[in-house]
Amino acid sequence: MASSEIATSNVAAKKTRVKSGSRKARPRPITSASVGAVLRILRRASRGWDAPVLILMAAERRDPFRTLIGCILSLRTKDETTAVAAPRLFELGDTPDALLRITPGEIERVIYPVGFYRTKARVIQDICRDLLGKFGGRVPDEIDELLTLKGVGRKTANLVVTEAFGKPGICVDTHVHRISNRWSLVRTKTPEHTEAALRKVLPRRYWLEYNSLLVAFGQTICQPVSPWCSRCPMEHLCPRIGVAHSR
Numbered sequence: 001m002a003s004s005e006i007a008t009s010n011v012a013a014k015k016t017r018v019k020s021g022s023r024k025a026r027p028r029p030i031t032s033a034s035v036g037a038v039l040r041i042l043r044r045a046s047r048g049w050d051a052p053v054l055i056l057m058a059a060e061r062r063d064p065f066r067t068l069i070g071c072i073l074s075l076r077t078k079d080e081t082t083a084v085a086a087p088r089l090f091e092l093g094d095t096p097d098a099l100l101r102i103t104p105g106e107i108e109r110v111i112y113p114v115g116f117y118r119t120k121a122r123v124i125q126d127i128c129r130d131l132l133g134k135f136g137g138r139v140p141d142e143i144d145e146l147l148t149l150k151g152v153g154r155k156t157a158n159l160v161v162t163e164a165f166g167k168p169g170i171c172v173d174t175h176v177h178r179i180s181n182r183w184s185l186v187r188t189k190t191p192e193h194t195e196a197a198l199r200k201v202l203p204r205r206y207w208l209e210y211n212s213l214l215v216a217f218g219q220t221i222c223q224p225v226s227p228w229c230s231r232c233p234m235e236h237l238c239p240r241i242g243v244a245h246s247r
């Protein structure tokens with residue numbers, strides 16, 4: 001082979017090595033077909049997580065009233081704060097009657113420092129009155145009925161029907177929205193759009209566990225600003241869309 005040919009073939013070989021071997025290919029997006037395998041990995045790993053959402057769920061005991069009020073407390077509040085405040089409130093009462101027998105000031109005192117604690121104390125008592133007036137004191141198990149309660153939006157309504165009643169629904173908060181987009185399972189700008197998109201792509205059998213699993217995952221590993229990709233049990237499967245910094 002002439003020396004110029006050898007030089008050309010060496011350059012070509014070098015280029016091929018760079019293309020095929022040296023750079024790790026980015027994993028594909030998570031899809032309806034592959035999300036089950038991912039959730040299986042997270043389910044197994046979750047036994048070792050010390051996540052505030054799991055403490056809060058234990059305090060709520062899948063009770064519809066506790067779940068509803070716990071979710072109201074958690075709005076615009078750190079999960080760690082809600083996990084401590086909710087049990088303190090439930091010690092004072094965990095029924096609409098009981099929470100109407102105490103003053104708004106007492107509720108404020110025990111739920112402090114959750115965000116907007118003064119407003120939330122009033123909202124909680126308004127909800128209790130509505131539950132007694134419109135629903136005979138019980139928490140409704142339909143999203144549309146829950147949405148008629150003051151202060152209850154789609155996130156809260158979905159959480160109550162799924163966690164407390166075991167009915168189909170997808171509760172989307174910031175963790176679920178962020179992680180579903182990092183996986184490229186959805187490509188959305190808001191939690192509302194994520195809920196609609198997940199209803200199309202997420203197989204129904206995963207709806208019930210999706211929120212609690214992803215919230216616990218988001219609190220411990222796939223955190224908002226700098227996720228712990230080096231500790232992530234599904235790192236080899238994740239396309240990491242939009243992740244600029246990780247640990």
Ligand code: SF4
Pocket residue numbers: 182221222223227228229232233234235238239240243246
């Ligand atoms: S921690 Fe990193 S690798 Fe794991 S799911 Fe989040 S972005 Fe993906």
